[in-house]
Amino acid sequence: MGFPWAILSCASTVYAAGAGTCCSRLSEELGTKVSFLSQPAYNGTESSYWSLQEAGLKPGCILHPSTPKDVSQAVSIIAATDGCNMAVKGQGHAPGAGFANIDGGVTIDMAGLNTTVLSPDRSVLGVGAGAAWLQVYQYLDPYNVSVAGGRNGLVGVGGLTLGGGISHFSPRVGWACDNVVNFEVVLADGTLANANQNSHSDLYRALKGGANNFGLVTRFDLETFPQGDISVSTFVNNVSKRGPVLSAFTDIISSPKFDVSVSLLVSFLYNSKSKAWTISNSAVYTQPVLHPPVFDQLAAVPSISNTSRITSVASLADEAPTSPLNWLFATAAFKPSAEFMLETFEILNNILYSFNPQGGVVWDIAFEPLPSVMLSHAAKTGGNVLGLQSDEGNSYIMLISALWLDSASNTAVEEVSREVLSVIESRAKAEGLLRKFQYINYAAPYQAPLASYGAENFEFLKRVSRKYDPQAFFQHRVPGGFKLVEQSQQELGVSNEEN
Ligand SMILES: Cc1cc2nc3c(=O)[nH]c(=O)nc-3n(C[C@H](O)[C@H](O)[C@H](O)COP(=O)(O)OP(=O)(O)OC[C@H]3O[C@@H](n4cnc5c(N)ncnc54)[C@H](O)[C@@H]3O)c2cc1C
Structure with a gap:
């Protein structure tokens, strides 16, 4: 979670080595969906972080995708450009510096991917990964159904669900992640995959608590349940x-x-x-x-x-x-x-x-x-x-x-x-x-939550990472958040005696 790379300053923007090329290429391919320092869209993202520690970081450019294809194109470009690192932002509510923003790299602000679609039988909600929970509840309440999501409506669907997610409804239906029936996710090679019980079932399980270590989720399909006031x-x-x-x-x-x-x-x-x-x-x-x-x-x-x-x-x-x-x-x-x-x-x-x-x-x-x-x-x-x-x-x-x-x-x-x-x-x-x-x-940046899942789960996460991300792109080039490479059983400050 540190920021070891050198920051080079240009006249109007800040780039880490490699990010300048990367931002130019993203801009060529994705046009106005890429914003730069001082532009309104860039400032909008920067002012939307919950903590000053996050808002204080200055990416070389910010991508504002509106489709999963935009995300997939961006990951391909970033992965192909040496020295270009990135961060993924949902609704920016993780407080730690660098969890969802990056000095001198590319921040992908998922907030524009926020559509909500209820299945005809009202049993599954498809929600864009950049949505905030308030939008989800405002959409679902008139149908008298709900989903296991955040208690504060400003929090993001993306970060909360990928880390587990405690909801008012959790005693009744489990962690938010236990109610995901399908993740639509962009992998390190830019492909768009679906992970569920029948397809990529190992990745499906890894995404339920494994945070941003495996891909950029573009849509969550969430099981609903009847709910009134x-x-x-x-x-x-x-x-x-x-x-x-x-x-x-x-x-x-x-x-x-x-x-x-x-x-x-x-x-x-x-x-x-x-x-x-x-x-x-x-x-x-x-x-x-x-x-x-x-x-x-x-x-x-x-x-x-x-x-x-x-x-x-x-x-x-x-x-x-x-x-x-x-x-x-x-x-x-x-x-x-x-x-x-x-x-x-x-x-x-x-x-x-x-x-x-x-x-x-x-x-x-x-x-x-x-x-x-x-x-x-x-x-x-x-x-x-x-x-x-x-x-x-x-x-x-x-x-x-x-x-x-x-x-x-x-x-x-x-x-x-x-x-x-x-x-x-x-x-x-x-x-x-x-x-x-x-x-x-x-968890605080100095804690080791992934290792706290226990040796078996931790090894499973590392295996899934090697399978879907053999170059370890999400470990080294997406440095924000808790990384599998940085945590080991030794770092766990709690002995294995406790459960
Ligand atoms: C006011 C407040 C209330 C809260 N209430 C609750 C609560 O009720 N229940 C609960 O369990 N937690 C709660 N939390 C904690 C919350 O779950 C985390 O802060 C969570 O990380 C926020 O998600 P986000 O998308 O808003 O944050 P972000 O900072 O945008 O993202 C957090 C992490 O998730 C990653 N990420 C986000 N979206 C994606 C994506 N689409 N694909 C891949 N990675 C992604 C980011 O890279 C980052 O590392 C609360 C936090 C705050 C500040």
């Missing part, structure tokens, strides 16, 4: 109520009869300037039931505010965009324990209390269920590569997010996040509560 409650608590909140969370998530309509997120929020903690809970129930009894224990904890409503899937996903900030994600997964969650809070407070970098930083440490019933759905489409088994019991995922304005604090925030994560992980390991799974869409 849903219920959402938001409770905000004083941090002194963390005991009963975490007990309620643990009781819900550790139940062997996990209610598949539950979509719950409990977050600790901390502002380094005010040194104030609060707790925010988003309790979604994917049926039109106001105040579902499953949340009674959580709702009974005295709160600062407490709201509930019934709404449509699209309205719930229709969140306002945030102004660009520096962001960092980091993650781990654990077996349920309210005591350990309290310990987690103490670790967070001990480390974060004295850290107030220039400009301040806001931390959001979110906990979300990973129930075994959710994992049981992988089998319906032939399995994924995430390495999670439904018989291992219920767990939960922790997402550490940090957001801050001043880029001078980037290194300091990253270092503190590493410290926090490492202390929490070693405590959990000592108590037998650490899972080795690291959710790739929440």
